[in-house]
Amino acid sequence: MSAPSGAKLRHQSAPSAHPLELGVIVPTFKEAPNVRPLLEKLEAALQGVVWQVIFVDDDSPDGTAATVKEIAAIDPRVICLHRIGRRGLAGAVIEGAMASAAPFVAVIDGDLQHDETLLPQMLKALQDDRADLVVGSRYIAGQGPVGGFDKRRAHGSLFATWLGRKVLKLDLSDPMSGFFAIRRSLVERAAPKLSTDGFKLLFDLASVLDPPPRVVELPYVFRERHEGESKLDGRVVAHYLSLLASKLSRDVLSPRALLFGLVGLSGVLVNVAVVYALSDLRFLPAQAIGAVVAMTSNYLINNTVTYRDKRKRGLALLTGYLRFCLLCAIGLAANVAVASLAFQLVPHRWVGVVAGAAVGAAWNYITTSLAVW
Ligand code: GDD
Ligand code: MN
Numbered sequence: 001m002s003a004p005s006g007a008k009l010r011h012q013s014a015p016s017a018h019p020l021e022l023g024v025i026v027p028t029f030k031e032a033p034n035v036r037p038l039l040e041k042l043e044a045a046l047q048g049v050v051w052q053v054i055f056v057d058d059d060s061p062d063g064t065a066a067t068v069k070e071i072a073a074i075d076p077r078v079i080c081l082h083r084i085g086r087r088g089l090a091g092a093v094i095e096g097a098m099a100s101a102a103p104f105v106a107v108i109d110g111d112l113q114h115d116e117t118l119l120p121q122m123l124k125a126l127q128d129d130r131a132d133l134v135v136g137s138r139y140i141a142g143q144g145p146v147g148g149f150d151k152r153r154a155h156g157s158l159f160a161t162w163l164g165r166k167v168l169k170l171d172l173s174d175p176m177s178g179f180f181a182i183r184r185s186l187v188e189r190a191a192p193k194l195s196t197d198g199f200k201l202l203f204d205l206a207s208v209l210d211p212p213p214r215v216v217e218l219p220y221v222f223r224e225r226h227e228g229e230s231k232l233d234g235r236v237v238a239h240y241l242s243l244l245a246s247k248l249s250r251d252v253l254s255p256r257a258l259l260f261g262l263v264g265l266s267g268v269l270v271n272v273a274v275v276y277a278l279s280d281l282r283f284l285p286a287q288a289i290g291a292v293v294a295m296t297s298n299y300l301i302n303n304t305v306t307y308r309d310k311r312k313r314g315l316a317l318l319t320g321y322l323r324f325c326l327l328c329a330i331g332l333a334a335n336v337a338v339a340s341l342a343f344q345l346v347p348h349r350w351v352g353v354v355a356g357a358a359v360g361a362a363w364n365y366i367t368t369s370l371a372v373w
Contacts, residue, residue, distance in 0.1 A: 016050075018050045019050065020050050020051070020052060020100075020101060020102040020103075021049050021050045021051060021102060021103070021104065021123065021127075022046070022049055022050070022051040022052075022102050022104050022105070022106060022119070022123050022181075023051070023052050023053075023054060023096075023097070023100030023101070023102035023104070023105040023106070023184070024042060024046075024051060024052070024053040024054070024105070024106050024108060024119070025053075025054050025056065025093055025096035025097050025100070025105055025106065025107045025108070026038065026053060026054070026055045026056070026096075026107075026108055026109070026110045027056050027057075027089050027092040027093050027096065027107075027109070027110065028055055028056065028057045028058075028060060028064045028068075028110040029057070029058050029060050029064070029087070029089075029231055030060045030061065030062045030064060030228050030229075030231075031057075031060070031062075031064050031110040031111055031227075031228055032060065032062045032063050032064045032067045033226075033227040033228065034110050034111050034112055034226050034227050034228065035055070035064060035067045035068055035071070035110070036067070036071070037112060037226060038110060038112055038116075039053070039071065039078070041112065041116045042116055042119075045116045045117045045119050045120065046119060046120065048120075049119075049120060049123060051077065051102075052077045052078070052079060052100065052102065053077060053078055053079070054079045054080075054081055054096040054099055054100055055068045055078070055079070055080050055081065055096075055110070056081040056083065056092040056093065056095055056096040057080065057081070057082055057083065057092075058083050058086055058087050058088070058092060059082065059083060059084050059085075064110075065080055065082040068080040069082075079099070081095060081096055081099055083095070086309065087197075087308070087309050088196050088197040088198070088309050089178075089197075089198065089199050089201070089231075090194065090195060090196050090197060090198055090199065090200070090201040090204065091196030091197065091309075093107050093201050094187065094191055094194055094196060094201070097182075097184060097187040098187065098188065098191060100184060102184060103183065103184055103185075104123060104126045104127070104181060104182070104183055104184060105181065105182060105184050105187065106119055106122055106123070106180070106181035106182075107178065107179065107180055107181070107201070108178075108179055109178050109179065111225045111226050111227070111228060112223060112225070112226035113222055113223045113224070113225055113226075114136060114178070114179040114220070114222075114223070115136065115179075115220040115221060115223070118136055118179075118218055118220050119181070121134075121218060122134040122136070122180075122181035122218065123181060125181075125216045125218075126181060126182075126183060130214075130216060131213070131214050131215060131216035132182065132183050132186055132213035132214050132215075133180060133181070133182045133183075133186070133205075133206070133213040133214070133215045133216075134180060134181045134182070134215070134216045134217075134218060135172060135174060135177050135179070135180045135202065135215060135216070135217045135218070136174075136177055136179035136180060136217075136218055136219075136220045137172075137173045137174035137177060137217045137218065137219050137220070138157075138174050138177065138219075138220065138221075138222045156237070157176065160176055160237075160240060161173075161174060161175060161176055163241075163244055172202075172206060172215065172217070173217055174217070175200075175202060175203045175206060176199075176200060176202070176203060176240075177202055178199065178201075178202070179220070180202050182205070182213070186205075186209060186213060187205070189209070190205055190208045190209055193208045194208060195243060195255060196309075197239060197308070197309045198236060198239035198240060198243060198255075199232060199236050199239070199240065200239075200240050200243055203243070204243065207247055235304070235305050235308055238259060238262075238305055239255065239259070239305075242255040242256070242258040242259045242262070243255045245258050246258055256306055256307075256369070257365055259302075259305060259306040260302060260306050260361075260364075260365045260369075261361060261365075263298050263301045263302050263305070263306060264298060264361055264364070266297070266298070266301065267294040267295070267297060267298040268294070270290070270293060270294040270297050270298075271287075271290040271291055271293070271294040272290070273290075274286070274289060274290035274293050274294070275287055275290040278290070295324070295325055295328055296321070298324075298328075299320070299321050299324045299325075302368075302373075303317070303320070303373075307373040310373045312373075320372050320373070323368075323371055323372050324368055324372050327363075327364060327367045327368050327371060327372070328364050328368075330363065330367075331360045331361075331363040331364040331367070332360060334356075334359055334360055334363050335356040335357060335359060335360030335363075336356060337356075338355050338356045338359040338360070339352040339353060339355055339356025339357075340352065340356075341355075342354075342355035342356065
């Protein structure tokens with residue numbers, strides 16, 4: 001009487017004669033006016049392919065998610081993953097890819113800067129098993145970048161690319177590309193090791209996958225943005241550099257720990273600057289003020305850069321600050337204690353300073369990551 005539930009399911013639903021071939025993942029933040037134009041372009045480019053598109057929106061204030069859902073209500077190929085209380089391009093793309101049941105997924109920006117007419121070629125290379133990863137490259141062999149770059153952006157992008165290639169074992173001409181297609185199972189395999197904030201998902205994927213994926217690169221012209229503005233800013237660059245440094249340390253230091261360390265160093269500079277600016281005061285009060293100012297700037301920078309994805313506002317910003325100060329004060333005590341112990345063991349001043357700073361910094365990083373952010 002009781003058939004296995006799988007068989008039952010097969011009878012009740014009507015499986016498509018044409019299984020899904022491609023999942024297109026579109027991360028969006030404030031792209032409402034670009035949603036319809038992009039869908040029209042996808043529709044035109046993907047004739048003859050069984051595809052779906054998953055928009056992953058981080059609750060954009062301009063109602064991007066609502067725009068997508070309006071269309072999704074009448075077109076089952078369109079899906080909206082609406083994330084609340086989270087930000088981050090890489091994490092959005094990973095979640096979108098994990099939500100798809102298609103054997104291959106392609107990532108494309110929501111602002112029409114990427115050339116969607118490349119998608120069928122990308123899919124073909126994957127289906128023919130010529131590649132595990134197909135990358136849309138903005139750099140044609142031997143030439144500079146092409147398309148919607150201003151001069152500063154072009155130089156910065158070339159530099160970032162050069163750095164990325166130094167660190168990566170894989171030879172990608174555009175490891176910063178946000179436009180690529182990949183076998184979904186590879187994303188699933190890599191997912192636990194990927195960092196979810198920042199813009200550099202492809203770079204991260206390429207460095208995490210072992211054995212390295214077989215790559216095909218297809219050149220395209222990076223278009224001007226259709227509507228809205230770019231979210232790539234100084235913080236994104238800081239995250240990228242810390243990801244590179246983390247790879248150089250063979251993942252011993254996390255990108256976040258490195259950023260936290262850099263912010264700590266900036267705090268030392270702030271402290272010195274304040275002490276010199278207050279040279280009319282006696283040293284001790286000047287130093288006390290300097291330390292408080294440095295601690296405050298450290299907290300605020302960490303909150304906006306290091307922990308931008310968990311950023312505190314309003315009352316939480318204040319209570320977080322108090323906790324941060326308390327933990328750093330304990331860290332300072334640990335610093336002094338360890339420094340004096342180390343100095344007793346090895347009577348060189350620098351040994352004491354380094355040992356104290358290392359322990360103090362580690363304490364601050366670990367405890368604030370647990371109790372503040
Ligand atoms: N869900 C989500 N969450 N989407 C985001 C977020 C976020 O926090 N930040 C940006 N996006 C979306 C944007 O809405 C857009 O669709 C896409 O990600 C790319 O963001 P842009 O702000 O347009 O980036 P860009 O054009 O400056 O950067 C391009 O070049 C970079 C390399 O220089 C993109 O192709 C990047 O992927 C690429 O790394
Ligand atoms: Mn863009």
